Amino acid sequence: MAITHTIASGMGGVRTAGDLVGRMQMTRGMKIREAKEYVAGKLRVSVADLSDPVVMAEVRGDLDLGRVRSIPKFSKGIDAKFRIAELLGIEINCVKLFKQGVARGF
Amino acid sequence: MKKIVTRMGDGYLTEMTEGELKKDLENGTMDASTKGRIPSLSEDELKHLFEIFSNPSRFVSVEPGNEVILSFDGGTHKIYRLGVNTGRIHNFQLMERAIGADTMETGHLDYCFKAAKVLLFEEQQELEQALLVTMLPIFYGAMPNLGVYSQPDGPFPNPAELLPQGKIKEARAAQEETIEMAVRDMVSVATSLYEVGADGINFDTTGAAGDPDFLATLRATRILKEKYPEMCVELGMSSEFVLGMHGELEFEGVRLAGLYPHDQMKLAEKAGVTIFGPAINSVTNKSCAWNVARAVTFVKPCVERGRIPIHANMGMGVGGTPVAEYPPADAVSRASKAMAEITRLDGL
Numbered sequence: 001m002a003i004t005h006t007i008a009s010g011m012g013g014v015r016t017a018g019d020l021v022g023r024m025q026m027t028r029g030m031k032i033r034e035a036k037e038y039v040a041g042k043l044r045v046s047v048a049d050l051s052d053p054v055v056m057a058e059v060r061g062d063l064d065l066g067r068v069r070s071i072p073k074f075s076k077g078i079d080a081k082f083r084i085a086e087l088l089g090i091e092i093n094c095v096k097l098f099k100q101g102v103a104r105g106f
Numbered sequence: 107m108k109k110i111v112t113r114m115g116d117g118y119l120t121e122m123t124e125g126e127l128k129k130d131l132e133n134g135t136m137d138a139s140t141k142g143r144i145p146s147l148s149e150d151e152l153k154h155l156f157e158i159f160s161n162p163s164r165f166v167s168v169e170p171g172n173e174v175i176l177s178f179d180g181g182t183h184k185i186y187r188l189g190v191n192t193g194r195i196h197n198f199q200l201m202e203r204a205i206g207a208d209t210m211e212t213g214h215l216d217y218c219f220k221a222a223k224v225l226l227f228e229e230q231q232e233l234e235q236a237l238l239v240t241m242l243p244i245f246y247g248a249m250p251n252l253g254v255y256s257q258p259d260g261p262f263p264n265p266a267e268l269l270p271q272g273k274i275k276e277a278r279a280a281q282e283e284t285i286e287m288a289v290r291d292m293v294s295v296a297t298s299l300y301e302v303g304a305d306g307i308n309f310d311t312t313g314a315a316g317d318p319d320f321l322a323t324l325r326a327t328r329i330l331k332e333k334y335p336e337m338c339v340e341l342g343m344s345s346e347f348v349l350g351m352h353g354e355l356e357f358e359g360v361r362l363a364g365l366y367p368h369d370q371m372k373l374a375e376k377a378g379v380t381i382f383g384p385a386i387n388s389v390t391n392k393s394c395a396w397n398v399a400r401a402v403t404f405v406k407p408c409v410e411r412g413r414i415p416i417h418a419n420m421g422m423g424v425g426g427t428p429v430a431e432y433p434p435a436d437a438v439s440r441a442s443k444a445m446a447e448i449t450r451l452d453g454l
Contacts, residue, residue, distance in 0.1 A: 001421060002176075002184065004435045005454055006206050008167045008442035010176040018208035019242040022175045025415045025452060026209070026243055026306050026338035029380050032174055032415065032452040051173045066241040068203050077239040084241070091336065094237040094303030 014060070015068050017043065017050040020088060027090045042087055063087060110160050113437045115397050116390040117430030124160065127395055131155050134392070134399030142346075142366040144407045147399065151448050155402070158440050159395045165439045168446050175453035177340060177381065177417050179247055179310040181211040198236045198244070208453075211245040211308055212236065218251035219291040220260070226295065230302045237303045245340060246299035247308030250292060250323045252315035255284040262287075265351060281318040281352045285325070292326035297333070306338030306380070313370075314344040316351030317362040320370070324357045324377040331378030341374050342383030342419050343367070346404050368407040375414055381453070384408050385419035390429050394437045398426030398444050406449045415452035418445050425454075 011018030017039055024035035040047045043063070049055040060067050065087065066080025075083055078098060085092040109121040122130070131152050139146035147155070158166060168174075178184075182197035192200070194212050201207040212233060214222040222229055229246070237244060256264040262284050268277035296307040307330065313320040320343075327339050348370065350363025357373050365373070367384035374382045386401035405418045405425075423429040426441035445454065 001427075001433055001438060002178065002181070002201070002205055002207065004165075004433075004438040005176055005420060005442050008165070008439040009172070009174055009446040009454060010206065011173045011208050013206040013208045014202055014241050015206045018173075018175060018206070022177070022208040022243050022453075023305075025175055025381060027336070029414055032450075035175075035415075035452075048171060051170065070203075077241065078237065080241045093300065093305055094234075097301075097303050 011051055012053060012056075014066060015053045016056040020065075020084065021050065023084070023088060023090060023092070039088070042089075111162075112159055113394045113428055113434065114390065115388045115392050115394060115428055117428035117434060117437070120393065122393065122395075124156075127159055127393075128152070128156060130393045130396040131159070131399045134396035135403045137396075138386075138400045138403035142368065142404055142407075144366070144368060144403065147403055147406075147448070151402075152399070154448060155395070155399055155444055158444050159398075164436050166443050167439060168443050172447050174446050174451065175208045175415075175417070177209045177245065177308070177383075177453055178207065178211045179308065179342060179419075179421065180213060180217055181207065183213070183215060183217070194232055195236045195239065198240050202240055202242045207242060209243045209245065209305075210240070211247040213247045213308075217247075217310070218249045218254055219288070219295045220251065220254050222248055222295045223291050226298050229295075230298055233299055233304060234302045243305040245306040245308040245338075246296070246304045247310050247340075248295065249311040249314060250288055250309060250319050250326075251311070252281075252284050252288050252319045252322060255287055256280070260284075278352050278354070285318050285322045288319075288322040289326045289329070292322065293329050296326070296330055296337075300330075300334060300337055306340060308340040308342065310342045311344040311385075312341055313348050316349035317355045318352050319344075320348050320362050321355045321357055324373060327374075327377040327379055338380045339378065340381040340383060340417065341377075341379045342417070343370060343385040346384070346386045367404050368411055371408045371412050371414075371416070375412065379414060381415045381417050382408065382412065383417045383419050385424045386426070388423050388425075388427060388429055394426060394428060394440065398441050401426040401441070402444055402448045405445065405451060409449045409451045416449075417453035418449070418451055420445060420454045
């Protein structure tokens, strides 16, 4: 089911910009068109590019937003989310908590 | 005469003429329109549906630009329920890296808040670790599932036993007590998981135990949103129709029993829900074409009248997908494309 929907109508998650558009729906309550336009503006790409894995692999690589492959020395996991939060201008809950934990000191 | 191969709502293959297919599409939209007192699909929309169902390809998909966001219920369970020996953190990574999921969800295997509350520490522990190694947004989800609060599983008298005895007052009293406890559990579990970093909370299959179930979820949402205004709450329904198991429950002065998706959505918005998920049950002895036309008709007014994003439930047996253990991709992809392109909704 998940695979069928992903191929039939999904954005593609971290293969493209699906996770980023999803975050705008979740954090700002944006409808799909507004969310896509917002993310495209932040990434400086067209709305059509957001669902293109070839373009988005380059864009995510250039901005170090995390990609499908876990590449040594590039962001992945929570460090990619630090960059995503900054780029999109949103608060990501686990990033906020991580920062609070670090701020408590050693 | 040209025959179109399609499926019934139970998943079995069937053949229809073009005329039969058109008739089923018209009847499906009319069924939703009459029951929900909402507009039926236009000529152009029915034509688009006809093209989707008469396409002989095994698989269909949306046109570029019409892609939507996918959220999941029980997402990480789906792999180890197959008997594949993976843990939830592995499953997050598989869904993110291999499947291309836009968002993902985790929850207790029993998938209800009552069960999750006794294992909160382990739920928090695993979610915290998953958040460190993933990039996609993560929901913690479960069903309100008010049925498990009734005897013999729970502390309260069972309304399903009291109602046939004519003990309506007693049944209603039991349901009202159940609501109080379920709200406490939902708020407590959601708080605990949000406070370790969950991106959102998913109340899934809401209304499965009727209007008390829906009311408890609306109340829990309102409490959570007052506590954490920035929290994302997704509320997915169990059915297109709220069953009146109590019959007199109201939220914001609106009686809950008998509400259809567009009215359910309005109350969800008032409670503070971020994403609403209408669920339209599939009818097994009707064709997939009939079911999809009906589901799309019910969902369209939610999208048009709602301020919040709409993610229609499109799992097995809802949203026009067949009721089958392994839903065929030909039928699911048609339902997926139809829902995305005709309703213009925000996600599935």
